[in-house]
Amino acid sequence: MVHALEEIHRLLRLDGVLIDIHPYPQPPIIQVLKEKEVVFAQPKRDIEDENEDVLKADLALAEIVDRRIFEVERYEDFDFFSYAPSVPELRDFWDRYNEYESTPKEESRLAQEEAVYAKAEEIRLNIGEGARAAVHERTKIARLKPIRN
Amino acid sequence: MTVSLDPENNETRALFRFADFEGKHVLEIGAGDGRLTRLYADRAAHVTAIEPFRRSFTEAVEGLPEELAERVDFQNISFEVFAADCEASAFDVVMLSWSLC
Numbered sequence: 514m515v516h517a518l519e520e521i522h523r524l525l526r527l528d529g530v531l532i533d534i535h536p537y538p539q540p541p542i543i544q545v546l547k548e549k550e551v552v553f554a555q556p557k558r559d560i561e562d563e564n565e566d567v568l569k570a571d572l573a574l575a576e577i578v579d580r581r582i583f584e585v586e587r588y589e590d591f592d593f594f595s596y597a598p599s600v601p602e603l604r605d606f607w608d609r610y611n612e613y614e615s616t617p618k619e620e621s622r623l624a625q626e627e628a629v630y631a632k633a634e635e636i637r638l639n640i641g642e643g644a645r646a647a648v649h650e651r652t653k654i655a656r657l658k659p660i661r662n
Numbered sequence: 663m664t665v666s667l668d669p670e671n672n673e674t675r676a677l678f679r680f681a682d683f684e685g686k687h688v689l690e691i692g693a694g695d696g697r698l699t700r701l702y703a704d705r706a707a708h709v710t711a712i713e714p715f716r717r718s719f720t721e722a723v724e725g726l727p728e729e730l731a732e733r734v735d736f737q738n739i740s741f742e743v744f745a746a747d748c749e750a751s752a753f754d755v756v757m758l759s760w761s762l763c
Binding site: 517520521523524525526527528529530531532533534535536587589591592593594595596597598602603606610652654655656 | 664665666667668669670672673675676677679680681689691694741742745748750751752753754755756757758759760761
C-alpha cells in the first residue's frame, strides 16, 4: 500500500493533488427507517471490531505523511448513506462490493452480522409499508499534496 | 437498481469542495462501476479510470454515457501494472475512491 502511494507520488505533477476517500474502520451502522425516522440502528458487528483493511490504509497514509512524501492539505468527514427497500437487498448489494476485501471474515463475525441483518429485517417487516433499510458509514476525505525533495 | 447510494449527495459535495477537476487530467484508481467517475468526468479534460475486477469494469464501461466516451478511458488493469508503464508527472489529480483499503 505504501509502495502504491509512492507510485502515485511519481505519477502526479508538481502541483497535482491526491484525493482519498475511505470510511472509518468502525463497522457500518445498519438502520431501519419508517419514512425518515430511524427506528433501529445497530453496528454490523462489535464497534471495537475494526476493519483491518481500513486500518492498514490509515497506517499507509500516516507513513507517507511522516516520511514527507505527501502533506495533508485538507481533511473532512461526511456521512455516507445507502438505502434499499429491504435488508436483504441492501445486504446483497454491499456483499458484492465487499467481496474484494482482502481480510477473510471469521465465522463469529459472520454470525454476528447475520444476527444484526435478521433483527433489522424482522423490524422492517413488522413496520410494513413505508419501512426501508439503510447503511450509515462515517467516511473521510483527504486532499494530499506531493512534496518534492 | 433498488439500492440508492448517497442520495443526500454528501460525498459529491465533499468531492467538489476538495478537488477542482476543471480541465484536469485525472487518474481514478479502483473506479468500481464508475459511480464517481460519472459525477465529475464532464468537468475534466481526460479521465483514466482503472479497475482490476472484470465485472465492475464491464459495468463501468456499459454505464458510461455516450457524451463522456471521448473523455473517459476505463481500463481493466491493476494499479501496479498500470503504473509500471506510466510516465512520471502524467496527472493533475489522482483519486482513490474507497479503494486504498
